[in-house]
Amino acid sequence: MNSVSRSLEANEAYLKDQFQHCSDIVFRSIMLRDEPRLLLVYLDGMTRLQGVEDNILKPLIYSGLPQGMDRIQSLAELFRRELLPLTNVKTEASLDGAVNHILQGSLVLLAEGHDSSLIAQLQDYETRSIQEPTKEATLRGSKEGFVENLRTNTSMIRRRIIHKDLKMESYKIGKYTQTEVVMAYIQGLAAESVLSEIREKLGTIEIDGIIDSAYIEEWIENSSFSIFSQIQNTERPDVVAASLLDGKVALVTNGTPFVLLLPITFWSGLQSADDYFERFVFVIMTRAIRFIMAFISFALPAIYVALSTFHPEMVPSYLMIGIATARESSPFPTVIEVFLMMVIFDALQEAGVHLPNQLGPVVSIIGALVIGQAAVEAGIISTPIIIVISLTGIAAYSIPRYSAALPFRLIRYLMLFISGILGFVGFAFGLIFLLIHLVTLESFGTPYLSPVAPFDGKRIKDMMIRYPYWIKKGRNRKGGSR
Structure with missing residues (x-):
């Protein structure tokens, strides 16, 4: 580790060697009357120098040091005393340490004949103001969202x-x-x-x-x-x-x-911040709907394929006749039709996310209407499948957290294929393997399906329903669902 030298030229040469081809690193040399030369090094665009220039540098350049003070020690003491009201100031005996401080936006001051540098934490750069979160908008509650600082x-x-x-x-x-x-x-x-x-x-x-x-x-x-x-x-x-x-x-x-x-649990992704801001009676209803929609988001296409292909006897006869009539002109098996529509739906969703804000909703809506209507009229896709995929998409959007809905998109395809091969037997196997995986999964020592598996009666009251605050007792000290 290179220590700060008493020779200002040696320190300057080392720092310039470290910052070769760095046009945003500023080396500012200042000559004082009958006093040691000063060197200020900082990162342009990340350091606030206005207060240093007005309160310290200009008085020093025009008036010099106060009379009666030692040359070297008084210079460091002067900067330390004058900068203290402005920012946090500390000394650094290592040049490598000074390099790190410069890269973080601090001002590094070196003086001829002094074997340590002064570090003034004057970080100042443009940041985004606090705004309402776009990913987790709520009807009630705080409108503040985190920023990049x-x-x-x-x-x-x-x-x-x-x-x-x-x-x-x-x-x-x-x-x-x-x-x-x-x-x-x-x-x-x-x-x-x-x-x-x-x-x-x-x-x-x-x-x-x-x-x-x-x-x-x-x-x-x-x-x-x-x-x-x-x-x-x-x-x-x-x-x-x-x-x-x-x-x-x-x-x-x-x-x-x-x-x-x-840690989190599986149920954390199905809970919204609004659950804790609205009246508990309505929250109980919306949570029940949300759990049902979560199941529909990955199971409905597979159930439709299993019923229409392998188990038509489980469907009322008048409904099955309507489905068969609608599919009469379709050239593809049911599982292929559903798969094609799911791919198109996901493609439209991705297009809506990545296109500019003004174009995304327009492309998604027009694309869905035009492609869906044209596919039905051309006899490529049957009308019931359009309804099934639409309900599946709406159910997926009812999941509050985007990251929690992503796994269901993949499970939807897996359940579709296994149900298209084995019917409800395959669907049951898929659910069993899914539950086995969730039961064995842990988040930092917390079972992923807790408090359902293993069952915890005290914590489960805030999973399915939201009790009034005056009924809740105790705390979940292991990180419960929220």
Whole structure:
């Protein structure tokens, strides 16, 4: 590790060697009357210099140091004393440490004859203002959403939980990005076993850079190859605060508005922030509808294929006659028709997501109407299949969290194919394998299907229904559903 030299030229030469071909690194040399030369090094666009120039540099250049003060020690003391009202100031004896501070937006001050540098934390760069979350919009509740600035996000959590037991541990991850990640939890509510596991996994991450919290999610989750996410992401501070009060842990990553929450259960993805802002009577009804829609989102196409192809006797005769009449001109088997419509539906959905905001809804709606109507009139697709796929899409959109709905899109295809081969027998096998996978899955020591499997009567009351706050008693200290 290179120490700061008393020779300013040697220090300058080392820093310029480290920052070769870096046009945004500024080296600013200042000559004072009868005093040592100063060197200011900072990152243009990330450092705020207005206060330093007005309060320190201009008086020094025009008036010099106050009379009666030592040359070297007084210079450092002067900067330390004058900068203190403006920002946090500390000394750094290592040039490598000074390089890291420069890259983080701090101002580094070096003086001739002084063997340490002064670090002034004057980070200042453009950030997005706090806005309403677009991914998790609610009818009632806070309209604040996380932004890309880490300290802004942690302050929004602090404003909601004003207690000394709210802890925030900082980690630097990424060889090149050195991204700061904060682990937030409430001491006494979060399980120590979960905290120990998270600390261990964060310490073992070896990666060149962290661009988004999704990078961390893939590194630390228990079953990386499972299609079900064991970590929830959110951009709502109120959801994070409520989860911390439930004993969960939050990972706040610099540079992204999405905060990770863990541990979670399968039921967490089926719950909305509005569930805790609306009256509990209506929430009970909407949750029941949501659970039914979640099942329909992956099972309805498979059930339709199994009934119409293998078990027509289970369908009322007048309805089966109508389905057979509608399919009379179709050249493809039922399973192929359903598969084609599912692919088209998913393609329209992806087009609507990635196109500009003004074009996305138009393309999705017009594409669905034109393609669906044309396919029916041409006799390629039967009308009942259009209805089945439409209901399936509506059911998928009723799942509050986008990441929770993604696994159902894949399961939909798997259930379709196995039902198209074996009928309801294949559908039953598919459900059994799905349940086996969910039962064996864990999120940082918490069973994924808890409190249903294993059954916990105290925690299950907030899964299927939302009890009034005046009925709830105790806390879930293992990170329950929210």
